[in-house]
Amino acid sequence: MKKILILIVLCNCCFLNAVENEHQIARLHYKGGGDWYNDQDIIPNIVTFLNSSLQTNFSIIEATVTPDDQKLFDYPFIFMTGHGTMHFNQTEADNIRTYLDRGGFLYVDDDYGLDNSFQNEIKKVFPQKEMIELPASHEIFHCFYDFPEGLPKIHKHDDKRPQAFGIFDDNGRLLLLYTYESNISDGWSNVHEDPENIKELAFKFGVNLFYYIMTQ
Numbered sequence: 001m002k003k004i005l006i007l008i009v010l011c012n013c014c015f016l017n018a019v020e021n022e023h024q025i026a027r028l029h030y031k032g033g034g035d036w037y038n039d040q041d042i043i044p045n046i047v048t049f050l051n052s053s054l055q056t057n058f059s060i061i062e063a064t065v066t067p068d069d070q071k072l073f074d075y076p077f078i079f080m081t082g083h084g085t086m087h088f089n090q091t092e093a094d095n096i097r098t099y100l101d102r103g104g105f106l107y108v109d110d111d112y113g114l115d116n117s118f119q120n121e122i123k124k125v126f127p128q129k130e131m132i133e134l135p136a137s138h139e140i141f142h143c144f145y146d147f148p149e150g151l152p153k154i155h156k157h158d159d160k161r162p163q164a165f166g167i168f169d170d171n172g173r174l175l176l177l178y179t180y181e182s183n184i185s186d187g188w189s190n191v192h193e194d195p196e197n198i199k200e201l202a203f204k205f206g207v208n209l210f211y212y213i214m215t216q
Contacts, residue, residue, distance in 0.1 A: 023056070026063035026072075028080040028106070032087035032121075034114060036080070039189040043079065046188045049203045050210055054144075067092035072099045077213065078106045081185050083113040086121055093124035100125075100167075100175040105213050108178045109185040112157050118178070122167075131165035131178060140164070140174075144211040145204040152201040154194065155183040174216060177209065 025043050030036050043062035050056050062079075065072050068091050072078065078099075088096070100106060108118060122131070134140060136150030151162040162182035166174050186192050187202020194202075 024059045024061065024063050024075060026065045026075040026078050028078050029064050029066050030080065030082075030086045030088070030092075032085045032117060034082035034084040034086045034117070035111075036082045036086075038082060038111060039186065039191055041190055042081070042185050042188045045190070046185075046203065046206045049188075050207060053207050054211065056210070068095050070095075072096070073102065073104070076104060077210075078104065079109075079185070080106060081109045081111045081114070083111050085117040086114060087117070088121045088124050090124060093121070097125045101169065105174070106176045107209065108176065109183060110178070110180045111183055111186060112155075115180060122176075122178075126167055129167050131167055131176075134164045134166050138164075139216075140177075140208055140212045142208075143215070144208050147205065147208070151179060151182050152184075152205055153182055154187040154198055154202050155192070157181050157183065174213070 025047065027043065028036060044060040047058040047060045050058055063071075063075060065075065065078065067088055072095060096106070108114075110118065119131075134150070136148065138150075141147040141150050151164040153162045158181065160181040163180045164182075165178045165180065167176040169175055184202050184205055187194055187199050188206060
């Protein structure tokens with residue numbers, strides 16, 4: 001039943017302008033100096049796992065969009081990561097906010113060093129909203145695979161506990177997920193040669209993320 005539900009919801013949830021991009025995931029090419037492009041196998045690898053686990057039909061070829069690009073609205077899911085710094089001008093921030101308000105979703109994974117600038121820049125996008133830490137009991141940790149302790153820890157970084165933060169609209173829809181001190185997306189890459197059990201946790205959380213977005 002879960003697989004059937006996903007296929008139905010995926011077809012209905014896309015607000016896309018371009019049919020050919022309907023099942024493609026995009027990476028955000030932001031300014032500011034951070035390596036927005038790192039680990040180029042992230043999206044092909046998670047897509048392969050999603051298509052196997054959820055019977056979705058995402059393309060393994062990632063799209064690339066800038067924050068001020070109207071093509072942003074062609075994709076229901078935008079992924080953002082990197083080290084170092086990032087920057088949104090007000091036009092870019094406004095465009096991202098409109099994209100999210102219209103039904104889009106942004107997943108941001110701190111790849112160590114992005115946190116300070118992201119915390120500042122996201123306030124340009126949602127000056128009246130706060131990021132809320134998701135408790136281990138939140139549905140995103142239990143909707144497909146079960147994560148009793150919440151967000152899994154993939155990489156050590158500063159050896160702090162992993163945290164997941166969300167921004168919600170007035171109706172309770174999750175617009176943005178930000179993961180910190182976990183580095184889920186690094187677990188989707190072959191670059192870091194993580195142990196298989198760690199990679200499995202990262203991929204399974206990716207399934208939960210997409211399943212939750214498509215069914216919330």
